[in-house]
Amino acid sequence: MPDKPSPTLRLAIDKDALAHNWRALDRMSGAANAGAAVKADCYGLGVDSCVPVLRDAGAKQFFVAHWSEVEAVARHVPAASISVLHGTVKPDDATFARATGVIPIINSLHQAQVWLEAGGGPCHLMVDTGINRLGLSMHEVGDPLIGHLEIDVLMSHLACADEDSAMNGEQLAAFRAIIPTVRHKSVSFANSAGIALGSDYHFDLTRPGLSLYGGIPRAELEGEIRQVAMPQAAIIQTRRLAAGDRVGYNATFTASSAMPVGVVSLGYADGFLRSWAGGHLLHGNAALPILGKVSMDMIVVDLSQAPDLREGDWVDVPYFLPDAAQQTSLGQYELLTILGSRLKAR
Known part of the structure; x- marks a missing residue:
């Protein structure tokens, strides 16, 4: 094989x-x-x-x-x-x-x-x-x-x-x-x-x-507990939107001007649920806002702050659990245990 x-x-x-x-x-x-x-x-x-x-x-x-x-x-x-x-x-x-x-x-x-x-x-x-x-x-x-x-x-x-x-x-x-x-x-x-x-x-x-x-359920644990889980996903396509172009199921995002975007290999089948909509991924210190709805196997992100990213490049999922819980309204336990098998595939 x-x-x-x-x-x-x-x-x-x-x-x-x-x-x-x-x-x-x-x-x-x-x-x-x-x-x-x-x-x-x-x-x-x-x-x-x-x-x-x-x-x-x-x-x-x-x-x-x-x-x-x-x-x-x-x-x-x-x-x-x-x-x-x-x-x-x-x-x-x-x-x-x-x-x-x-x-x-x-x-x-x-x-x-x-x-x-x-x-x-x-x-x-x-x-x-x-x-x-x-x-x-x-x-x-x-x-x-x-x-x-x-x-x-x-x-x-x-x-x-x-x-x-x-x-x-x-x-x-x-x-x-x-x-x-x-x-x-x-x-x-x-x-x-x-x-x-x-x-x-x-x-x-x-x-x-x-x-x-990495979970911090009480304030007394702040400063004592470090982040353990660090999910990453690859960009599988880049494209450039024109003003008026819409993104994703139900066309919930419309570009107000021309912008570079990336399609990322990550979706709700991987535990990245639709409650992440409105959030962002990261490339270094650059935030990459999520555009439109989360699909089963992919999301679309705004690459305006990282225009040099290309297909095959990796981006980070912001998984410091207290912050991720606030962003998604999911519990810290849920954020860990819903991570899909494709993230852990070797």
Whole structure:
């Protein structure tokens, strides 16, 4: 087979920034150790690119959501360091966990029963303190099934850590009341934003995710967290518009005068959604405004500030997450996890 043509999309990962972010979050966790949430293919940035960096930076516990995510992570770290947030819903989940040494997070009495019937072993226990997603209800903590579990980490999850909400303190108080009633080895409560809430929320283990990959959910993290994801796209055609020419679907942009434009290999199939309309790409310090609507596979940009750009040249997508979130009205989590597979193709 001949060599594949060069891609017209690429995603640069700043591995030094990723390692820096873990170390910063570990330091901010005080006496607690920082783990690493690596679910959703490391929030869209790639397990093979990110997990070795996090491991080498010092992370020792890794969290995924689905059992299907285990295999990719286990290529880089011991299976016993991987925990699965969705727990033992089915008997084959428990069978897989026992065979591999991966740690299930038990979220309900049903999951506890499945795990114990499979033979049990080390597990974590999630207790719901108010977010009403996964987790054992607080009134179920005293059930005899829970007393039979071999719980390593007792955990809960904050609902409003990215806000100055009274609910943070309410959940903390509820969790503190539960801790003495459950036999366990260590305690975990804080995600990225929870780390920034302070030492009361840190306990023994923190579970940063978003901020590892450049997200800044609270002001206290500003200056601590560096940008990790840097998408780039190639110009695949240049042209010159005349006054009155229109651009894209529904002709939402009309040129008021002659102008150079570029067609860029990037669209909503790559996670660059139509909410970017009205924004810009970058070439060095030059802003390249987006003209008209975002299409599935391409956008058109104004090259007036960079008229020397040619077909095959690369332009940058401004992906500093707080700014991109403000521009698009998308969440920082969404901006990472929607990045399409073509950006990561090799």
